[in-house]
Amino acid sequence: MSITETEIAAARGRLPRAFRAPLAERVRRWALWGLFAGLIVYCLIDFNFAPGRIWTGLGRLGNVLAFMFPPYVWKSWAEFGEIAKGLGETLSMAFLGTVLGALIAFPLSFFGAANINRLLPFRLGVRRGYDIIRAFETLILALIFIRAFGLGPLAGILAITVSEIGTCTKLFSEAIENTSEKPIEGVKAAGGSRLQQIRYGLLPQVNPVILSIVLYNFESNVRSGTILGIVGAGGIGFLLSDRISAYRWDEAWSIIFLIIAMVYIIDWLSARLRGRFIGTWDSAR
Template identity: 45%
Template structure:
């Protein structure tokens, strides 16, 4: 593995000299960002940041709603037919194998520039990812609970409703919260290609070397992501029944 790493660095022309020079230039950029100054655009940044959060929230929640029923079709203990199970799993793999940035470029050409394309891009990526994770959570449930429901006269729908769903619902909710955290960062990136949010400001200021407003926008993003991570982590721990870390 180390030999392959060395070969990759040689082929990609990654040298200590270039890395050191890059660090020096990065330090110059950071110094030029200080002190951060919005130059009268603070509330435009806030509006764009709220739009980014809206893209992440709408995309994540819609993808979870769509992925939940499909995940039952992808679970072996729900659909024993190997061909149906295989087809659904591979379909989810194909959808999630395309990065959100690529989906954003595709949807921009379909629906035009703006946050709608960003929401659709996140839906596509998360539908595949959440569908796979949900199905794995369903397969990991304790089969004895379902056997108990069947033994008392219940049918397969009763087994899913009263044995499987109570076991997987906390796991699903925890995974959706984690994806929302990640999508706040993804929504920032896909905005660079015109899918709404703060990404368009980031791309413009980097191109124009408008670094002091860039500094305050980066700071706003870091604070927002940190707050969301803190809140969602506590909610996730509460859902799965573990006390939050102090």
């Protein structure tokens, strides 16, 4: 038996309170919304989010954008060589940092997976270690390594590597935990050892996920490498910061365009790799 809209409306007219939330729940809901709105208003006032300031800032932003056009065109390889070297350093930093971090994180991730590591205190300790590493932003790690190893791409590579260890171990562990036990049980029933169960029952399930994670993190680390260059870790970010400091906005815009193009190409290549090794390929991309 189905209830019509007319019957529901009639029941709502006879018993209006039955269709409303209890008073305590409504008061709690109003209090939460009031607290949320008050927090937003406080932040806007404390950060001087004034209409006049925003309008002035937009005018200055327009002036900066006007200085960026037309973009600068390098007229010789000798002039463009420094930019190409910076792009190569940023790409190398991202690649080496991602690969080294993933290689270190892969074996460590098994210690944090509940279906592999049955020792709860040990597993929780490993997971908290992941959290400690992830608590340090890549930029902070770069500043630390610059003080230790000096300026240059080495500090950027180490910063990305350490950051990747914390991120990849968590994501790899979760991917391992989300695998099905049936293939593992099949290998076990055939007489396979524990290592063979992992090799033939678990890894074929988790490898595509790990590949996707590594490829996505590589794309993200290319952008991070640009920021690391600004603080002295080398790469294209250092050159971009230098051009902005010298008010060479047209050349800065050209460098930004090259960074965007590099990230787009990496995204396209990553999609091709995922399609080849995972077996899914979206032709629209």
